[in-house]
Amino acid sequence: MGKIAADSSIIEATPGISVSTVIDDTNLFGSGHAGGYTVTLPARLVKNKPYVLMLTAENYGEDGPDYVITSICSRNETNDSFEVLIWADRVQTLSGYTFTTVRTDWQFVIFRNIRFWRFWS
Helix, strand or coil, rough: CCCCCCCCCCECCCCEEEEECCCHHHHCCCCCCEEEEEEEECCCCCCCCCCCCEEECCCCCCCCCCCCCEEEEEECCCCCEEEEEEEEEEEEEEEEEEEEECCCEEEEEEECCCCCCCCCC
16 A cells, blocks of 8 residues: 655555656647556565555645545556556636646555455345
8 A cells, every 4th residue: 555645756655666657648638748657566465466456536736625626547457567547627617627637645555365255144
């Protein structure tokens, strides 16, 4: 698990985890976006995918805490790494929303080796 700062520095994380702002930007909307983050996992942290990944982005805003809608997602998950994109509506208008990638503090938790049980009554 980890708490990551907007600039990709680690505030607190499981030992061996590293984060960078280098991602495969092939599928982003044009150039000039803030991009995303790549989280590199230490060897053998996860044995195989799929693992359960929980992400939380802190609210992004220039003028206060409730300035925009923020969304976070993961992609390109492997046993060694995953990418994170954070999107926010920077301009709220009457005609709709304008989402773009942004940098803000965020957190993640990886649940591995989970056994799912189904209970019957």
